[in-house]
Amino acid sequence: MTVFERTSAQLQEALKTRELTITDLTSEAFARVEKLDGDVQAFLALNKEEATARAAELDQVPFEERGPLFGMPIGVKDNIVTEGLETTCASKILEGFMPIYDATIVQKLRDAGMVTIGKLNMDEFAMGSSNENSAYKTTKNPWNLNHVPGGSSGASAAAVAAGEVPFSLGSDTGGSIRQPAAYCGVVGMKPTYGRVSRFGLVAFASSLDQIGPITRNVTDNALLLEAISGVDEMDSTSADVPVPNYAAALDGNIKGLKIAVPKEFLGEGVGEAAKKSVLDALEVLKAQGATVEEVSLPHSKYALAAYYILSSSEASSNLSRFDGIRYGYRSENATNLLELYKQSRAEGFGDEVKRRIMLGTYSLSAGTYDAYYKKAQQARTLIKADYDKVFENYDVIIGPTAPTPAFEVGANVEDPMTMYANDILTIPINLAGVPAISIPCGFENGLPLGLQIIGKHFDEETIYRVAYAYEQQTDFNTQTPALWEVK
Amino acid sequence: MAKISKEEVKHVAHLARLAITEEDAEKFAEQLGKITDFAEQLNELDTTNVEPTSHVLPLVNVMREDVAKEGLAIEKVMLNVKSQEAGQIKVPSIME
Numbered sequence: 001m002t003v004f005e006r007t008s009a010q011l012q013e014a015l016k017t018r019e020l021t022i023t024d025l026t027s028e029a030f031a032r033v034e035k036l037d038g039d040v041q042a043f044l045a046l047n048k049e050e051a052t053a054r055a056a057e058l059d060q061v062p063f064e065e066r067g068p069l070f071g072m073p074i075g076v077k078d079n080i081v082t083e084g085l086e087t088t089c090a091s092k093i094l095e096g097f098m099p100i101y102d103a104t105i106v107q108k109l110r111d112a113g114m115v116t117i118g119k120l121n122m123d124e125f126a127m128g129s130s131n132e133n134s135a136y137k138t139t140k141n142p143w144n145l146n147h148v149p150g151g152s153s154g155a156s157a158a159a160v161a162a163g164e165v166p167f168s169l170g171s172d173t174g175g176s177i178r179q180p181a182a183y184c185g186v187v188g189m190k191p192t193y194g195r196v197s198r199f200g201l202v203a204f205a206s207s208l209d210q211i212g213p214i215t216r217n218v219t220d221n222a223l224l225l226e227a228i229s230g231v232d233e234m235d236s237t238s239a240d241v242p243v244p245n246y247a248a249a250l251d252g253n254i255k256g257l258k259i260a261v262p263k264e265f266l267g268e269g270v271g272e273a274a275k276k277s278v279l280d281a282l283e284v285l286k287a288q289g290a291t292v293e294e295v296s297l298p299h300s301k302y303a304l305a306a307y308y309i310l311s312s313s314e315a316s317s318n319l320s321r322f323d324g325i326r327y328g329y330r331s332e333n334a335t336n337l338l339e340l341y342k343q344s345r346a347e348g349f350g351d352e353v354k355r356r357i358m359l360g361t362y363s364l365s366a367g368t369y370d371a372y373y374k375k376a377q378q379a380r381t382l383i384k385a386d387y388d389k390v391f392e393n394y395d396v397i398i399g400p401t402a403p404t405p406a407f408e409v410g411a412n413v414e415d416p417m418t419m420y421a422n423d424i425l426t427i428p429i430n431l432a433g434v435p436a437i438s439i440p441c442g443f444e445n446g447l448p449l450g451l452q453i454i455g456k457h458f459d460e461e462t463i464y465r466v467a468y469a470y471e472q473q474t475d476f477n478t479q480t481p482a483l484w485e486v487k
Numbered sequence: 488m489a490k491i492s493k494e495e496v497k498h499v500a501h502l503a504r505l506a507i508t509e510e511d512a513e514k515f516a517e518q519l520g521k522i523t524d525f526a527e528q529l530n531e532l533d534t535t536n537v538e539p540t541s542h543v544l545p546l547v548n549v550m551r552e553d554v555a556k557e558g559l560a561i562e563k564v565m566l567n568v569k570s571q572e573a574g575q576i577k578v579p580s581i582m583e
Contacts, residue, residue: 100563194544207542236549237542305526316503323504325576327567337581339506346506354505358496358515359522361503375529377539382532384540433543457543 001485003028004163008072008220011166015071016063022071022115026055029073029117032164035486039145040162041137042155044078045086046118055115068223068247070113074167075159078119079126079202080211082106085116089202090134091124093322093329093348103200104235105169105211105228112227117165121155124350125319126176126204128152130407133352138409141183142481143447147406150180156214157184163484167224168214173204174307175401175426177212178438182401182450185440187221187467187477188214192458193433194239196225197232203318205311206237208430217477218439218468222246225460241458249461250468255289257466258394264300265399265425274400277442277449282398284473285466295394297386302379303428309363309376310431315353316360322348380431387432391456396466400425401438401450425452435460439467440476448476491520 003011003020014020030048037043051073058071076082079089081099083106088094102110109116123133131139131154139155141147142162149158153170157180160168170177172190181188189212196211203209213224226247231240261282266275282292324330324344331343349357363372390397402425429436434454441451451470455463471477493509496516500507507515561574570577 097567100559100566233551237544237546239544299532302529302532305529308522309526320504324569325578326564330569334579336579338504340579341504342501342506345504349505355515355518357503357505358499359519362491362495362499362519362523365499365502372523372526374539375532375534376526377541378534378537379529379532380540381537382534384543431540 002032002163004032004166005480007217008068008166008223011072012066012068012070022058023052023055025071025073026051026115026117029165032162033117036162036164036483039140039483040142040158040164041139042120042159042162042164043075043118044088044090044121044136047085047116050084051115051117058113058115061113067112069167069227072114072167073117073165074109074114074169075117075120075156075165076106076168077122077153077156077170079122079171079204080106080169081200081202082116082119085119087119087202088136089125090122090136091348091350091353092135093345094327095329097327101200104197104232106200108228114167120153120159120168123152123154124353125202125315126152126171126173127315127352127356129175129179131155132409133350135350140409141406141447142483143185144406147408147447148183150183150402150406152176153188153214154180154183157181157186157188160184160186160214160216161481163480166216167220169211169228170214171201171209171211172430173208173311174430177214178401178426178436178450178452181214181438182452183406183448185448185476185479185481186214186216187218187437187439188212189221189225189437189460189463190429190435191225191229191460192239192435193430194237195229195241195435195458195460197230197235197238199232199234205314206318207314208311218464218471219247219250221437222250222464239458244461246461246464249465251465252469252472254285254466254469257285257290257396259285259290259292260295260390260394260397261292262295262297262300262390262397262399264297269424270400270403271444273405273442273444274403274449278398278400278451281441281451281470284470288469288473293394295390295397297390297428299379299382299386300424300428303383303431304424306376306379306383307427307431308359309372310380312356312360313363313373314360316357316364319353319357324348383428384432387428387434395455395462397454399452401452402426405444405447405449429454433457435463437463437467439471441470441474442476491516491523
């Protein structure tokens with residue numbers, strides 16, 4: 001049993017009645033980490049001293065000055081910089097790196113009164129879908145420790161699923177919040193591109209990356225997204241669009257909602273259990289007054305190829321900053337500057353990161369630019385147009401988040417193409433820049449399945465409304481893995 | 488598109504500033520070949536007159552006032568530097 005079973009509203013109530021203090025919540029997070037993280041392996045760094053001191057300070061703040069997330073513990077993915085708390089992107093090249101400023105959203109967490117518990121493991125530089133590409137440890141799925149938690153924000157989802165923290169932040173470039181949320185049975189939102197500042201998010205693919213919240217229920221997810229959203233002068237791609245009060249949209253009313261189900265999302269390669277869980281979910285939503293129609297996103301099959309070229313190209317440019325000079329790993333084996341760059345990068349980066357830097361550099365190099373990079377950007381235009389067209393007539397698009405539940409640790413990793421195929425349901429969403437959530441919608445062999453709800457640009461509100469209406473009618477999100485009950 | 492040769496891989500590794508062994512070059516040649524083969528399917532698409540999308544938001548230039556602001560303190564900037572002297576970053580020789 002842990003108090004993290006409760007929603008943030010229930011925890012705020014417990015703080016008000018003095019059943020609990022913020023210090024209790026912080027201690028509970030570290031106690032859970034101590035008990036469970038030997039198995040789950042989610043945290044790379046803990047912020048114990050600072051968090052404990054901060055909790056004691058926050059306990060002194062009068063209740064009328066507190067917001068809905070005040071005092072809540074949170075874990076942060078390790079590609080988000082936190083001043084004074086080691087940030088590595090799960091890469092050897094950043095071992096020991098101490099950020100000298102906070103990401104904008106870390107400052108926003110502080111402003112909301114949240115307490116950062118520590119930094120969460122990931123695939124190195126967010127490249128991967130299993131957390132097996134971390135240079136430090138392989139995070140496990142709390143529902144079955146022989147299975148992966150997904151990735152790249154695998155530990156962000158696993159830490160919430162294990163009840164180590166009630167909140168976490170992940171980042172999503174091609175499904176890296178939604179797929180692990182589905183695998184771990186929690187709620188994960190990738191906001192519209194531009195909704196959340198990327199200042200202080202170590203860039204993978206700048207035109208695709210977005211930070212988003214992972215929680216155990218839809219309401220808490222909506223509260224956290226509201227807290228971290230908004231335009232930021234430090235990120236010129238953040239959008240100057242008003243941030244709604246998302247929680248206010250959660251009234252359970254979806255009468256007249258028009259749902260589109262792309263036939264491509266329930267086709268070949270999608271497992272029977274995942275398919276059935278989505279069809280069952282659609283029945284639940286229909287019973288509340290929504291209508292469902294089949295549509296087509298004809299360019300979906302090209303998304304994966306376009307994604308790997310575009311994301312790798314952007315990565316090859318972004319990761320050129322890791323040169324061993326100003327920060328990060330520096331090779332001892334170099335006698336001149338060029339060798340220093342080459343050796344530091346060769347010794348510091350892992351295999352998957354090198355492979356993508358190579359692919360990106362190749363795609364952008366003379367003679368191949370038009371055939372690969374430009375062609376992929378044109379494919380992106382067609383993929384985005386598919387979505388624009390469907391959203392002319394529908395409010396949301398619904399499908400599975402992943403074709404299967406979490407796979408076993410060590411499965412597939414030998415073949416990069418198999419790993420890539422796992423992303424097919426999530427990647428087009430990043431190319432189109434639209435928001436999407438994954439919420440728990442069933443189980444297969446004791447492992448969770450995720451329902452994906454995709455919305456229009458800057459319409460996270462409708463996604464939350466639908467997700468909440470579904471959550472009210474089902475109990476998948478209140479179920480917990482067996483290790484939750486540890487003494 | 489033809490298979491990627493080991494020589495091409497070495498050239499790309501140089502452009503990417505990655506030291507690479509013979510063994511790595513062989514492995515990457517095979518893996519990159521597989522991925523670019525897969526990417527060939529984009530050639531099925533007729534992209535005549537299709538504008539490339541580099542960015543999904545209709546952003547052009549984001550301007551701000553040209554006002555001087557205080558930068559980071561030098562101690563902070565040097566915090567993660569591996570080799571330094573007198574407030575400067577040290578590197579191996581640049582010229583032969």
